[in-house]
Amino acid sequence: MSDRKILTDYVYKIVASLVQSGVQDVVISPGSRSTPLAYGFASTEALNVYRQVDERSAAFFALGIAKAKGQPVVLLCTSGTAAANYYPAIVEAKYARVPLIVITADRPHELREVGAPQAINQIRLYGEQVKWSAEFPIPDEAKQTLPFIERHIARGVNIAMTAPMGPVHLNVPFREPLLIDFQQTLPEATFQKSYIGMCLPSEEAVNSFTSIINETQKGFVIIGELSLGTDVHYLWSFIRKLKWPVLVESLSNMRSSIPEDCMPYIISTYDALLRGDTFKEKVITETVIRFGAQPVSKFLTIFLTNNIPKNYIVIDEDPMFRDSTTVATHSIQATVGEWLSDLPIECNITQEQYLNSWRTGEDIAVQHISEYVNHHSDEGAMVRQLLELLPEGSDLFVSSSMPIRDIDTFLTPTKKDIQIFANRGANGIDGVMSTALGFSMARKNRDMYLLIGDLAFLHDVNALIATRYQDCKITVIVMNNDGGGIFSYLSQSTVEEYYEDLFGTPTALQFKDVANMYDMEYIEIKNNKELSTLFDHQQVNPLRLIEIFTDRKENVLAHRTLWQQINSEIEA
Template identity: 45%
Template structure:
């Protein structure tokens, strides 16, 4: 009986894995455990599957997320039964909202051992609820022709669902009876797989193109907004579309539009600062908005758009997910960004006073940001880091203050640089592991992170040592949650530090030693660039801890914003902006 069971187990799971690999899933991150043994051994046995072992399930899930994000292709994730799968939850939520394809495989007890007090048995059916695109409780292993076809069909279906827009995670729950050891001697994986799902781009009908073309022709003050999640193959098309219609592009740092070889003449990169200035808002008010990707990080932009509640707003998205946090959308257009732009290239290029005004304001704001930002603080460090990044560098940015400083100081350039962040759920958990997952495919790789987020995911550094990954980590250590100092809570001094500031008083040099990483502590401006240069010369993980002060940092930021606002207002009063743009 055990021999028959082993044969069923082996061929059923081999068929599933073979179909997954045939559909493009050739990397799997494994969190070791007993119940997942059959899948783990067969994945390791497959000659075309690269396996990564991570004993911390939360870190493992974010590591897989980073790998999938870097390649824009599904990565598998495997764990045992019980609470192991629950530790995947934060990364699965991030994958759902940032549209990253993950194939989540959880091992489970067979049906007769569920809800009867068996060890490491929890209810794993629909474990991740609505945070996965699709979930299935797989049948127990059998090897009849119909069941082998079922295993293959399920694999192809799950991979396809994860890849179709909007991309996202899917969940396979596998019940296994003991014994759990497959017969690897009876497995011969082949390149032949029977099921392939083909995905095509969504095109606009000629009638819709004509209707939208007429609306575009009458648009004098159009504004393009580009957020995270835009396909990189659409960047040049968006830039050409903006030039054709004389529209400024408000480009989030995660949109891939601020750097690269494409035309950046219409790209605005200082809007988070100048849209805080009330005296400018009316002059910059558009008569139509076209949005690509998710909503940018800038709160100033969000507030600006909330005041534009009576203008047409087109939201272009390849998938049918709803990307409209301001609820100002009037037209929701399901089409790839590239094909949308290419559908409207019939008119000759135009540029009037509207486009010139946005350019003047953007250029003036950048000049003032650099002129007024003289004191050493986190913003200055981020600006120097961004200038230091070499060609083809990738920078992963943590949420809270780091991403906001990057939004302020990442100016357009012609280098092939990529900025990434976990902006799906905007959390600070799993940031180290996600960046390390990306480092598998990106070199050179940098991570900009705050001390709280770094502490949150120190365990991720174990994977870096195990697989000899290379990354420079810049930790902004202001001894607590710096972003809370900008919020109203900061005015409640009696309990602010305990509840929000949360100082940890940690010495990260000890963490670096624990995981075998290089370490440099920076306490003054003149030490920072030499530290970056030194780290660039060493392979492996290098940690640069930049010591900062929360109170000084907040004061400097507000002083800078006030300086820019005052100077730009003076310029406006001296040369009135024409808000009619006739």
């Protein structure tokens, strides 16, 4: 058998095995050593193939697709530092629990550690940031090679998709020549299918959970960012039966499209409310139940650590349950499911009175937030107005730092269908635009908006290269306060010396020329009135860059005024 035939069979066995395992999407960063697999993916009609020449951006682009679909996405690059540039997105995928199949092409063994070009040590390159790592054999005629590859692909996809989901790494070495014969049909699979088990609580866990609920007189639920694919209908059913206050983070996507009968239990303004001493004393709790990740709110974290509940129950599909506050008393390893609807829950009058305390605070805070845009023109007012203007059925991807905090503050319960997403696995500001672009490719039936700060935009401006290779549609909204706005709220701002050099870091950059470079419609906004007309006309250009200019000092003053007004009324 010729070397070319061996290589062709090897490549298409990898491709066929990925398709058999349910992979639909592949993101390729072009390079030489990955040529055989790039050809294999590009020539397979069953796959959606995307291109991005910047590997760091490509990895976040793939992350966005996987995050949107809740399905594994393949990421392919050549050898050397190309593979190293995937690292930030792999870290995010691990902590955000997103399934990625990272394939790095490699030099053959005889070219490693001998000074060959574009050859680095790629074995276990990503260390503990991936759930599993494997090195594939060099293509050869051994009869065990192709069956081994087929089953190793199944193992890799299984591991990526098993709760908690996450990235896996496959290192695939190739010798030259790197050309294959294109095939119209994929080879027949000898391994048919893997069935991933459900993660359900034990009978003992359910009984203990039910007993704690029924004995609780003051308790609330926290819902943070939920695992990919979570069916929130089970949570709504649980909330109806429980009738407790439910503190919902914006990333839970349970502040929008709220069922009418669940609306009385939804608390969205807890970050503002828990800044006031009187309110905190009123709502000290004995039991907390948390689904999903710990919310963004610093003041919720402080409240829980200063007033440790008797019972803090974490529902998590991972036995390594998340508990950054170190106050958890119980962990139930389970995914959200029908078991929540079947719990024999009883309600008591004391719990109803406790709910009223939260309800009163929520109503006061929502009223102040609703009136906020009438008195302010800072970033918070712009965000609140934007949330009111976004069309029904929109997706809003949000950068870390101030944008996600403003969304958490100013998104109050609504029946409108607006869904919020972010990279909160590692909370970085790198790769945000790339992730949003990838996310938008997987949800073309919804309009995509990205809310991002000027520094995060600069971090990932190469993301826009992807728009030259794929038909993308996105509105990028840059909050340009000329620097790192988040630090204005932190203790660093109290030390004037070196503050601007080390934390404010102004660049004096504006982004109209970036919009021109990528043929984007550009809109400059300096006040609320200009923002209010943003959606008066139908969007013609699928790519739009909206730059909103704000002042960091004004932002801080306006935010603190809002929090003070809310808590002053509650105190009174």
